[in-house]
Amino acid sequence: MAPSPRLKDRLFTLLCTGAAAAVLLAGASRGNLRVGVVGACFFLGYGVLHSVTRRLTPAARLLTGDEADVAERLAQFRATRAAGQAALGLALGGILLDLAVGWEPGLWVAGACLVVVATFVAALWFFSRPGARRA
Secondary structure: OOOHHHHHHHHHHHHHHHHHHHHHHHHHHHHOHHHHHHHHHHHHHHHHHHHOOOOOOOOHHHHHHOOOHHHHHHHHHHHHHHHHHHHHHHHHHHHHHHHOOOOOOOHHHHHHHHHHHHHHHHHHHHHHOOOOOOO
């Protein structure tokens, strides 16, 4: 017998809270409280985002894949593929910049991560529109 969706939500929230506490403690024990707080906020934010999106429909189905029909699963697959292609392109660009000019990674790595997430969100929106082109 599979656990109910409500139980799964509570377990996931508990897991995110536990991960946040672990990251906070690990950061504090290493003398880097700022990293611990940022990591804890990340996990808590992810738990809240998951909790909120589970109550929304049909947008939540696009993000989670639960109870999604074929068109929604295809839109999620295409958005994931586009985000993966963006990540590979950014990684290749970073390698080429490092080899060509010795450009060391820095803040642009965080920016590249944001570009990948933005690509996923934009592609999910694009491919989930009614009448979106099927490429």
